[in-house]
Amino acid sequence: MDQFETNLDNLLSQLIVWRKKLYIHLVQLFGMSSVVQHQSWRCMVFAQDIHECPCMHQGTENATRMDHVTDRMNLVLEQLAEKYDHIRPDIGVNLLQTYNQVPIPDPSYLSALDCFRPSAKTHQRTAHALWNAMLQPSVPTPMSDIAAFVPLCANATSRVVTWKDQKKKKKEKKLLLRGD
Numbered sequence: 001m002d003q004f005e006t007n008l009d010n011l012l013s014q015l016i017v018w019r020k021k022l023y024i025h026l027v028q029l030f031g032m033s034s035v036v037q038h039q040s041w042r043c044m045v046f047a048q049d050i051h052e053c054p055c056m057h058q059g060t061e062n063a064t065r066m067d068h069v070t071d072r073m074n075l076v077l078e079q080l081a082e083k084y085d086h087i088r089p090d091i092g093v094n095l096l097q098t099y100n101q102v103p104i105p106d107p108s109y110l111s112a113l114d115c116f117r118p119s120a121k122t123h124q125r126t127a128h129a130l131w132n133a134m135l136q137p138s139v140p141t142p143m144s145d146i147a148a149f150v151p152l153c154a155n156a157t158s159r160v161v162t163w164k165d166q167k168k169k170k171k172e173k174k175l176l177l178r179g180d
Contacts (some may be wrong), residue, residue: 001069001072001073001077001109004073004076005076005079005080006069007076008076008104009080009083011085012080012083012084012093012101012111013140016084016088016091020090021090021136022090022091022092023092023093023094023160023162024091024092024093024094025094025095025096025105025130025133026077026080026081026093026094026096027077027094027095027099027126027130028062028074028077028078028095028096028097028098028099028100028101029070029073029074029094029099029100029101030066030070030100030101030102030103030143031070031101031102031103031104032063032064032066032067032069032070032097033063033064033103034062034069034082034103034105035063035104035110036062036066037103037104043064044046046156050126050174068102071102072100075088075098076156077095077103078163080093081093081094081095081163082163082164082167085163085164086162086164092160092162093162093163094125094133094134094138094160094161094162094163094166095131095163095166096129096130096138096152097138097140098126098129098133098138098139098140098141098142098148099126099141099143100140101128102140102142102143103136103144105143105144106144108121109121109122109123109143111123122143122148124145125149128150128151129141129149130152132149132152134160135152135154135158135160135161135163136152136161137161137165137166137169138166139168144149160167
């Protein structure tokens with residue numbers, strides 16, 4: 001995990017030095033154990049033949065460990081969003097939380113080739129989620145919730161949302177719920 005954090009931290013710091021007026025989306029990962037649940041025999045044979053991600057084919061105990069790793073990766077993404085958002089006035093970082101440990105509902109969300117990579121359907125929903133996250137804070141959302149993935153329309157008062165905006169809105173919402 002340390003290598004993931006170090007590499008992504010280095011990449012973000014280099015991007016920020018290299019570019020001006022930068023808006024970065026970081027995308028949290030969906031629940032990996034649900035991918036294992038939708039693996040078919042055909043997909044497992046194909047994936048093992050090309051020796052890619054063998055951990056996906058070692059049973060449900062390993063899938064649970066993969067979810068733990070995904071949780072840690074999502075936490076690193078959150079920490080890096082916090083670190084780099086508004087590090088300069090022309091830098092914005094947003095964290096797409098739409099898929100944060102959300103399970104894959106069925107095999108149609110995975111590539112028919114290897115049942116591991118996202119399908120065209122998932123790519124389309126991700127594109128809409130990225131767009132929507134620029135206009136409103138994102139929250140974990142079931143992939144099957146079609147209405148949640150309809151692209152939002154910007155208007156004259158719209159402003160691009162960043163990680164710190166999301167945190168501020170969540171804090172305001174908690175205060176409203178408490179009645180403070």
